[in-house]
Amino acid sequence: MQIKIAPSILSADFSAVGEAVKNLEKCGADLIHCDVMDGSFVGPITFGGQMIKNIRPLTKLPLDVHLMIEHPKTQIKFFADAGADIITVHYGACEKISPDYLRETLELIKSHGVKCGAVVNPDVPVEKIFPVFPLCDMVLLMSVFPGYGGQKFIPEVLDKVKLARARAIEIGKPDMDIEIDGGVTGQNAKIIRSAGANVLVAGSAVFNAPDMKKAISNLKN
Ligand code: DX5
Ligand code: ZN
Numbered sequence: 001m002q003i004k005i006a007p008s009i010l011s012a013d014f015s016a017v018g019e020a021v022k023n024l025e026k027c028g029a030d031l032i033h034c035d036v037m038d039g040s041f042v043g044p045i046t047f048g049g050q051m052i053k054n055i056r057p058l059t060k061l062p063l064d065v066h067l068m069i070e071h072p073k074t075q076i077k078f079f080a081d082a083g084a085d086i087i088t089v090h091y092g093a094c095e096k097i098s099p100d101y102l103r104e105t106l107e108l109i110k111s112h113g114v115k116c117g118a119v120v121n122p123d124v125p126v127e128k129i130f131p132v133f134p135l136c137d138m139v140l141l142m143s144v145f146p147g148y149g150g151q152k153f154i155p156e157v158l159d160k161v162k163l164a165r166a167r168a169i170e171i172g173k174p175d176m177d178i179e180i181d182g183g184v185t186g187q188n189a190k191i192i193r194s195a196g197a198n199v200l201v202a203g204s205a206v207f208n209a210p211d212m213k214k215a216i217s218n219l220k221n
Pocket of ligand 1: 008010011033035066144145146147148149150151181182183184201202203204205
């Protein structure tokens with residue numbers, strides 16, 4: 001499977017995000033990963049739909065919007081209208097509202113013509129989101145606890161990647177995107193990929209590198 005690199009603008013200088021996005025496209029990124037945090041589901045607050053709207057005209061790359069927020073259903077319209085290409089929502093934010101909330105949110109995303117995905121934290125079994133795999137364009141397996149960039153990769157996620165890929169094959173979606181987010185580096189990209197993931201989010205590994213283009217190509221190869 002073709003590997004895709006999704007640099008996270010969480011690691012960009014927020015006073016120059018537009019420049020960063022244009023630069024990422026030039027340097028070979030495949031998607032732009034946008035980390036939306038609400039100060040409640042996770043501690044920090046980052047940005048909302050206005051950011052997505054403002055960067056939308058600056059790149060042809062898909063905007064991969066990772067919602068780390070409570071009550072995600074209430075926000076889908078804003079992010080879809082702003083130009084998100086894919087929106088992912090956390091199982092943990094949904095299941096505390098109701099057993100059907102995750103499915104309903106994914107359906108709502110799709111009704112806006114936007115791709116959708118479900119996310120699980122490192123301490124949640126991937127089997128919890130198996131029921132929504134048929135609906136998902138992507139599943140995102142967190143390899144750190146969400147909230148901050150620059151954390152250390154939790155290797156236990158690799159078994160979950162294998163289970164997720166096997167399940168995707170089982171339901172006739174062998175090419176479903178499986179994304180890994182957190183602590184991805186040039187050193188662990190290969191084992192992540194061999195486990196069956198094909199979309200790698202990278203914040204610090206790209207933004208802290210002296211040469212962004214080289215960093216992206218290292219992650220790809
Ligand atoms: C963590 C975010 C990640 C983060 C990854 O809550 O979801 O996307 O930016 O950053 P690194 O690659 O530095 O771990
Ligand atoms: Zn993320």
